Amino acid sequence: QVQLRQSGAEVKKPGASVTVSCKASGYTFSDSSIHWVRQAPGEGLEWMAWSNPSGATVFAQKFEGRVSVTTDASINTAYLDVSRLTSDDTAIYFCARDTRGFIDFWGQGTLVTVSS
Amino acid sequence: IQMTQSPPSLSASVGDRVTITCRTSQAISVSLAWYQQKPGKAPKLLLYAASALGSGVPSRFSGSGSGTDFTLTISSLQPEDSATYYCLHYYLTPNSFGQGTKLEIK
Numbered sequence: 001q002v003q004l005r006q007s008g009a010e011v012k013k014p015g016a017s018v019t020v021s022c023k024a025s026g027y028t029f030s031d032s033s034i035h036w037v038r039q040a041p042g043e044g045l046e047w048m049a050w051s052n053p054s055g056a057t058v059f060a061q062k063f064e065g066r067v068s069v070t071t072d073a074s075i076n077t078a079y080l081d082v083s084r085l086t087s088d089d090t091a092i093y094f095c096a097r098d099t100r101g102f103i104d105f106w107g108q109g110t111l112v113t114v115s116s
Numbered sequence: 117i118q119m120t121q122s123p124p125s126l127s128a129s130v131g132d133r134v135t136i137t138c139r140t141s142q143a144i145s146v147s148l149a150w151y152q153q154k155p156g157k158a159p160k161l162l163l164y165a166a167s168a169l170g171s172g173v174p175s176r177f178s179g180s181g182s183g184t185d186f187t188l189t190i191s192s193l194q195p196e197d198s199a200t201y202y203c204l205h206y207y208l209t210p211n212s213f214g215q216g217t218k219l220e221i222k
Contacts, residue, residue, distance in 0.1 A: 035211070044216040045151075045159065045202050050209050058209040094158060102149045102206040104170070106158035 002026040004095055004107035011113045017083040020110045022095030029053075029076040033098040036069060036080045038091040039109075046091075050098070051078065085114045117141055117205055121214030129222045134190045136217045138203035143183045147207035150179055150188045153216075154199045162201075163188065195221055 007021040022034065033052040037045050051057045051069045059067055068081045078095055093110045096103040118141035128134050138148065146166035151159040161170040163179040166186055176191045190197055198221045203214040 037213075044200075045153075045204075045213040047204070047211045047213055050211070060210045060212075100164070101147075102161075102164050103151075103204065103211075104161050104164070106160070109158055 002097070002105050004097060004105065006093075006095060006107040006110045009111040009113070011115065012085050014086055014114055014116055016085050016114075017081060018085060018112050020080045020082075020093050020095070020112070022078045022080070022107050024076045024078070024097070027097070027099070029071075030073055031099060034069070034071065034078040035096045035098055035103050036067075037094045037096060037103075037106075039094070040088075040091040043091075048093075049080070082112075085112075087114050090114045117144065117207065117212055119203060119205060119212050119214040121203055121217055123217060124215065125218040125220070127220040127222050128193050130193055130195060132193045134193055134197075134219065136188045136201055136203075136219075138181075138186045138188070138214050140184045140186075140205055140207075144205045144207035146182050147205055148179075148181070148186050149204045149206060150177075151202045151204065152197075152199045153202065159202065193221065197221070 003025045005023045010018050012018050030053045035050050036048040049059045049069045071078045090113050095107040097105040120139045148166045150163040153159040167179045178189045200216045200218045202216050
């Protein structure tokens with residue numbers, strides 16, 4: 001069955017960077033794009049970024065220059081890097097699959113806590 | 117593209133018909149999806165292309181609309197429908213989500 005298995009929870013200090021990984025299985029990874037979405041505690045969903053198998057990327061304007069997304073097709077894994085963390089980046093980060101132009105399946109989420 | 121979802125919350129009884137609306141700041145054809153999220157869980161796809169039912173989604177869920185105005189309807193509310201619902205436009209990237217509607221069962 002389709003799975004998107006994300007890396008475990010992280011605790012980071014302000015100013016640090018974090019990498020979240022997302023390993024896909026149960027479908028052809030190279031036939032899909034990956035979205036990244038985050039959810040701050042008690043808040044709604046916030047779309048962050050998108051990447052496709054060709055390496056094209058799009059970012060929400062607020063994350064431009066501070067967020068990068070990469071994929072390693074050899075191990076069916078996508079990565080989200082967020083730098084210069086602040087307390088406002090405390091959130092659950094989700095990866096999500098896109099096979100038909102929209103998000104159709106989600107990872108379980110990774111909690112990133114930014115605290116001094 | 118800005119998304120306006122309403123209401124922010126609602127409370128309804130089992131068997132009720134419930135409608136949630138989503139409005140976009142520009143026309144997006146039918147490039148709209150709806151998701152259901154339960155506490156502590158990842159969202160789940162309900163509908164795409166404004167009205168197409170996702171895999172395994174009960175037929176009491178339906179969607180309509182095109183252009184800038186969309187609705188999600190639950191025809192006969194069930195206890196397990198207690199959740200937060202989000203719309204998402206995918207007309208272009210970046211995509212964006214509505215603010216969410218928290219649905220409570222009375």
